[in-house]
Amino acid sequence: MNEKILVLDFGGQYDQLIARRVREHHVYAEIKDYTGISLDEIRGENYSGIIFTGGPNSVYDETSPHYDPAILDLGIPILGICYGAQLMAYMAGGTICSAEDSSEYGKTRVSVRPGQLFAGVPDESICWMSHTDYIQSAPDGFTIIAETSKCPCAAMQDPRRNLYGVQFHPEVAHTEYGTTMLHNFIFGVCGCKGEWKMDDFIERSVSRYRSELKGKKVLLGLSGGVDSSVAAALLYKAIGDDLTCVFVDHGLLRKDEGDFVEKTFKGRFGMNMIRVNAEAHFLEKLAGVTEPEQKRKIIGEEFIRTFEAEAKKLGKIHVLAQGTIYPDVVESGKGGSATIKSHHNVGGLPERMDFERIVEPLADLFKDEVREAGVKLGLPDELVYRQPFPGPGLAVRIIGEITKEKLDLLRDADAIFREETDRGAVRMPNQYFAVLTDMRSVGVKGDARTYGYTCALRAVDTDDFMTAQWSRIPYEVLERASSRITNEIGQITRVVYDITSKPPATVEWE
Numbered sequence: 156m157n158e159k160i161l162v163l164d165f166g167g168q169y170d171q172l173i174a175r176r177v178r179e180h181h182v183y184a185e186i187k188d189y190t191g192i193s194l195d196e197i198r199g200e201n202y203s204g205i206i207f208t209g210g211p212n213s214v215y216d217e218t219s220p221h222y223d224p225a226i227l228d229l230g231i232p233i234l235g236i237c238y239g240a241q242l243m244a245y246m247a248g249g250t251i252c253s254a255e256d257s258s259e260y261g262k263t264r265v266s267v268r269p270g271q272l273f274a275g276v277p278d279e280s281i282c283w284m285s286h287t288d289y290i291q292s293a294p295d296g297f298t299i300i301a302e303t304s305k306c307p308c309a310a311m312q313d314p315r316r317n318l319y320g321v322q323f324h325p326e327v328a329h330t331e332y333g334t335t336m337l338h339n340f341i342f343g344v345c346g347c348k349g350e351w352k353m354d355d356f357i358e359r360s361v362s363r364y365r366s367e368l369k370g371k372k373v374l375l376g377l378s379g380g381v382d383s384s385v386a387a388a389l390l391y392k393a394i395g396d397d398l399t400c401v402f403v404d405h406g407l408l409r410k411d412e413g414d415f416v417e418k419t420f421k422g423r424f425g426m427n428m429i430r431v432n433a434e435a436h437f438l439e440k441l442a443g444v445t446e447p448e449q450k451r452k453i454i455g456e457e458f459i460r461t462f463e464a465e466a467k468k469l470g471k472i473h474v475l476a477q478g479t480i481y482p483d484v485v486e487s488g489k490g491g492s493a494t495i496k497s498h499h500n501v502g503g504l505p506e507r508m509d510f511e512r513i514v515e516p517l518a519d520l521f522k523d524e525v526r527e528a529g530v531k532l533g534l535p536d537e538l539v540y541r542q543p544f545p546g547p548g549l550a551v552r553i554i555g556e557i558t559k560e561k562l563d564l565l566r567d568a569d570a571i572f573r574e575e576t577d578r579g580a581v582r583m584p585n586q587y588f589a590v591l592t593d594m595r596s597v598g599v600k601g602d603a604r605t606y607g608y609t610c611a612l613r614a615v616d617t618d619d620f621m622t623a624q625w626s627r628i629p630y631e632v633l634e635r636a637s638s639r640i641t642n643e644i645g646q647i648t649r650v651v652y653d654i655t656s657k658p659p660a661t662v663e664w665e
């Protein structure tokens with residue numbers, strides 16, 4: 156049995172981040188809600204350690220989450236974080252205090268005493284605090300091992316039982332030595348070896364879904380984006396032909412994208428994949444529409460109807476699979492795993508369909524972990540490392556009415572810009588694409604006057620796409636892209652580069 160750590164969730168914001176930090180140390184971490192696992196079950200699971208997460212409550216609130224204090228005597232090392240530390244102190248008989256003027260929020264100087272948890276941590280450093288309540292006195296058997304100017308017990312330990320509590324958040328990057336502390340807990344206190352790899356996650360998921368989905372027909376909406384592709388590859392490994400992927404090609408994809416997706420999944424993996432060529436249908440619905448929100452609405456609606464019609468043809472489907480990843484779960488609020496989200500990368504799936512259950516195999520993973528899983532599952536790099544592409548596709552990159560002619564022009568211009576950026580950028584922007592504006596302007600070719608479209612190039616650097624900087628890509632790249640676009644695509648006579656950050660602009664033009 157591989158070593159693993161239990162992240163016992165008391166309603167904190169950072170439960171997944173904690174699990175991820177543990178996984179970064181090559182130890183598997185699983186999250187359980189505090190109501191979702193009994194003491195006996197914990198005993199039976201052979202955990203190497205337990206981490207109590209933070210949470211918004213005060214331990215004295217009637218409704219605040221609590222756990223059987225016997226957990227402290229299981230002989231399993233425990234690290235309590237924030238509310239988790241207060242709860243540990245409370246369970247062990249310490250006193251928790253609530254005082255508004257003692258609350259701390261943000262970067263805070265902390266002094267620590269030497270010990271196992273703080274090996275390699277200097278006496279003074281910066282930690283991330285976010286609390287109103289604090290531990291006033293450490294329980295019997297515990298000693299205080301850290302303090303801040305407002306918090307007399309910023310950390311405590313009972314080394315005899317391997318119990319540790321920290322008032323601050325070691326899992327967030329703002330805590331300078333947070334990684335060291337977690338490392339000390341995982342290896343020093345829990346005695347883990349750190350042998351877990353992404354392969355283990357894949358193996359674990361494959362065997363789980365193989366038994367849970369035995370004899371069930373599963374449907375997955377494939378967008379060609381990273382998340383749904385990795386989910387498809389994982390489930391295919393588990394259940395093979397019981398999985399059917401439906402790929403709705405709305406005709407608003409990038410150059411050769413539809414063929415690439417089909418070649419990968421049908422050709423390379425041999426999956427049951429249905430490609431619905433719905434370009435003509437979508438273009439008909441979009442004819443004459445210029446208002447961005449209306450375009451999005453039409454595409455979203457048609458996407459669902461097309462998907463539904465295909466699903467119906469397949470007969471009884473028991474399970475809907477989705478490529479939801481952890482950041483999607485956060486955006487939709489906790490516990491949203493059974494809701495079908497409208498922002499999902501396949502464009503929002505039907506809500507009224509009759510499934511027994513929804514399966515989201517990647518719901519615990521962050522984007523880079525999903526990519527790692529994709530590589531391990533044998534997906535091509537082009538697919539695994541592709542930049543984000545919006546559900547409504549090129550429709551939100553063509554200003555004004557959408558026509559087949561404009562789509563083809565944009566596809567060519569976009570392919571050239573991406574090719575030149577891939578070739579010449581010193582640092583890759585996080586997203587880079589072309590936009591076809593609705594503006595025409597005068598140009599000259601040979602001795603003749605031209606009158607053609609203006610194409611805008613857009614490239615942004617960003618961590619989270621909530622804010623973004625326009626990317627300082629080399630002039631030479633812009634020059635080559637501009638020259639190739641105007642030479643190779645007759646109807647485009649002018650190329651401009653978008654130098655607006657987000658905010659005030661958005662990444663997409665519509």
Ligand code: XMP
Nearest residue numbers: 498499500543544545546547620661662663
């Ligand atoms: P904006 O334009 O909102 O884009 O600054 C931020 C990021 O989200 C992507 N985007 C979408 N993705 N469906 C999607 O799946 C959409 O409707 C959609 N709109 C924008 C955009 O490409 C960028 O990465």
